[in-house]
Amino acid sequence: MRILHVVDFPPLHGGSAVVPYQMSKQLSKNGHEVTLYASQTRSSQTYTNLLPEVRVHAFNTWLSLANFQVTPGLIGKAKDEVRHFDIIHMHNYRTFQNMVVHHYARKYGIPYVLQAHGSLTTFFRKGWLKRTFDTVWGYRILEGAAKVIAVTTMEAEQYKSMGVSEDKIEIVPHGVDLAEFDDLPQKGEFRRKYGLSDGQMVILYLGRIDKIKGLDLLAKSFADLSKTAVGIRLVIVGPDSGYLSGLKRLVSDLRIGDRVIFTGPLYERDKLKAYVDADVYVLPSSYEIFGITVLEACACGTPVVITDCCGIAEAIKGQAGLVVAYDEEELQQALEAMLSDERMRLDFGRRGRLLVQERYNWARIAGQIEGIYRSLLSNQ
Numbered sequence: 001m002r003i004l005h006v007v008d009f010p011p012l013h014g015g016s017a018v019v020p021y022q023m024s025k026q027l028s029k030n031g032h033e034v035t036l037y038a039s040q041t042r043s044s045q046t047y048t049n050l051l052p053e054v055r056v057h058a059f060n061t062w063l064s065l066a067n068f069q070v071t072p073g074l075i076g077k078a079k080d081e082v083r084h085f086d087i088i089h090m091h092n093y094r095t096f097q098n099m100v101v102h103h104y105a106r107k108y109g110i111p112y113v114l115q116a117h118g119s120l121t122t123f124f125r126k127g128w129l130k131r132t133f134d135t136v137w138g139y140r141i142l143e144g145a146a147k148v149i150a151v152t153t154m155e156a157e158q159y160k161s162m163g164v165s166e167d168k169i170e171i172v173p174h175g176v177d178l179a180e181f182d183d184l185p186q187k188g189e190f191r192r193k194y195g196l197s198d199g200q201m202v203i204l205y206l207g208r209i210d211k212i213k214g215l216d217l218l219a220k221s222f223a224d225l226s227k228t229a230v231g232i233r234l235v236i237v238g239p240d241s242g243y244l245s246g247l248k249r250l251v252s253d254l255r256i257g258d259r260v261i262f263t264g265p266l267y268e269r270d271k272l273k274a275y276v277d278a279d280v281y282v283l284p285s286s287y288e289i290f291g292i293t294v295l296e297a298c299a300c301g302t303p304v305v306i307t308d309c310c311g312i313a314e315a316i317k318g319q320a321g322l323v324v325a326y327d328e329e330e331l332q333q334a335l336e337a338m339l340s341d342e343r344m345r346l347d348f349g350r351r352g353r354l355l356v357q358e359r360y361n362w363a364r365i366a367g368q369i370e371g372i373y374r375s376l377l378s379n380q
Contacts, residue, residue, distance in 0.1 A: 001373060003027060004085045005036045008069050008095035018292065019117065019174055020091045021051065027368035029051040035085070037077070039095060066335040070096050078104045087373045088112035093119045093141070094133045102141045111376045114141065115149040115172075118289025118311075120158040139163065146376045149369075152311030166231075172368045174290050175360040179298040181254045181272070190273035194235070194261055201232045201339050204278035204302075206271065207293050210241035214284035214307060214326065215251055221284075223254040223333040232259070232339065237274055239265040275300035279345060280338045285309055286326055294320075295360050298352030303345045306336045315359070320352030 007020045020036065028034045028051075036051065040058035069287060082088070082104035090098045093116040096321070105112045139162070142148065148164055149172050150156040156169050188198070196202060203222065206306035207213055215236065222234045235255070236247075244262075251260050266274055275281065281297035281304045288310040297304050304321035307315055317323040322338060324330040338345060 001086045001370075001377070002033045002084065003035070003373070004082070004088045004101070005034065005091065006088065006095075006097050006101050007036065007038045007091045008097045010085045017067050019115070020089075022175065022177055022362050023089075023366060025051055025367060026362045027370070030370065032062055032370075036282075037074060037080075037101070039071045039097065040091075050139070068094070068096060074100050082110055083108040083112055086377060089369075090114045090141075092117055093137060094130060098141055099137050102137075102144060106144055111380065112144070113147040113149055113170075113372065113376070114145040115150070115151075116155065116159075118155060120155070120162060121287075134162075134274075147372055150374070153314070154311045155289050169369075170372055172365060173315075173360060174292050174295070174373075175300050175357060175362045175365045176292065176295045178299070178357060181296075184300060185269065185273045185276050190270075190277040193273075194263065196233060196235075196261075196277070199231060201229070201279045202277060203232060203234045203335060203339075204237065204274055204281050204285070205235070206266070206274060206281070206297075207240050207283070208235040208241040209244045209247060211243045211246070212285060212287055213243075214286045214309075215243065215247050217253060217286075217326065217328055217331060218282060218284045219247065219250050219256070219260070220328050221335065223256050224328070225335055226256060226259055226330050229336065229339065234260045235263065235274065235278070236260065237263045237266050251273070271296075272300060275302050278302050280305055280321075280335065280339040282306070282331075282335070283310055284326070284331060288312075295356050298349075299356045301349040301353045303338060303352065304346035305331070305338060307331070309376060315355070316352075319348075320355050321348050 005020045005024050024034045032045055035055040038058050039061045057077060059073040060107050061069045061071055063070040078100050081111055082101060088101060088105050090101060090112055142162060142164055147168055147170055148159050149170050150159060151173050156171055159167060159169050205218060251257050275297050281302050283291050283294055283306040285307055286309055291310045291312045294304050294306060294316060298320045304316060306316060306323055307326045308323050309326050313323045322334040324334045
C-alpha cells in the first residue's frame, strides 16, 4: 500500500508525535510505501534523519498560533501528491495540516482515517478557539473520515459525543518499541547521579510538568506520606509545560523541598535509568487519554500507581499496578501500600513487563492498523 501519514509537529516526545513515528517505521518494515508530512521550526527536531526508510517531508512553519502550525508549503505538495496514495492517516485533530490534506483527499476520493490522540475535548484550554475550528472545519473532517481511531473506550465516547457513529470507530492502543527495552541500564546509575542511596525509596513521575498531570495532588499526597515514611524521595522528571514554577512554590509551601528532586527533561538512555531505579512510577493525571509513560515504566519492570482518569487504567488495574480515584488520600494509601510491600512491587513489575510484550508492541499494533486500511480499500 501507498500510505500517507500526516502530523502537525515533529518532536519525538509525547504520544501524538511518537505514535506516527513508530507506526510509519513498522508499516515500512512490513513492506508498505510510507510517506510522512510534518511541520518544522528552527528549533525543532524532524523525522527526516530518524526514518531513513520513510519518505519524509518537513514543511517550514511560517506562523504558530496557540500551537497551530501554519505550513503553507504543504498546500502545493498535497495538491500534487495526495491523489497517488491508497490511504491517508491523519494524526491529531485541529491542525492546519489536516485542513489541507482533508480538502485534497475529498477532492481526489482518497479514503482517510483520523486519530485524534486525545485532542477532541474542548474542556481544557483555548475552548472557544477549538469550538470555532470545529464549526468551520472540524466537523467536516470528522464526517469525511472513513474511520476514526480511539486509543481507549474513553476516547471512543468522545468521538460519539461529537456525532461520529459507532461503526466508524476503531479502538487501537498506543505501544512501545520493545527493542528500546531489551538492554536496560544497570540499577544504581540514576541514583548515583542524583545523590540517592540504595536505602531510599524512590517515587518517580516522568512527563510534562503540566497542571493537568495532577502533580499538585502528588505533592500533597507525598507530603502526607513522608510524615511517617522515612527515607522516601519524590523525583519529578520532564519539561516545563507552564506549571513548573507553581509546582515548586507548592513544594516549598509543603516544606518537602529537601525530599523532592527536579531533574528537568530526560530522554533515551537517561530516561530508562530513571525508570529502572524507581521503586514505583506514578501518573496522577486529572485527565489522560492513554499514558505511554505507564507502558514505558512497565517495560522497565517498574510497578505503577495511576488514577482512574487515565485511559489505560482498565488494562493496568491489578495487572501492573494500582489504580486509584483522583483523590489525595487514596493516592497516599496506594503509594504507602506499594512501598511497604516488596513482593507486590516485584509481582506487578514482572506482570507489567509481560503485559507490554504481549499487548502493546508495535508489530501487533501495526497489524491492527493494516487490517483497518485493507478493510477500507476492499470496500471502495
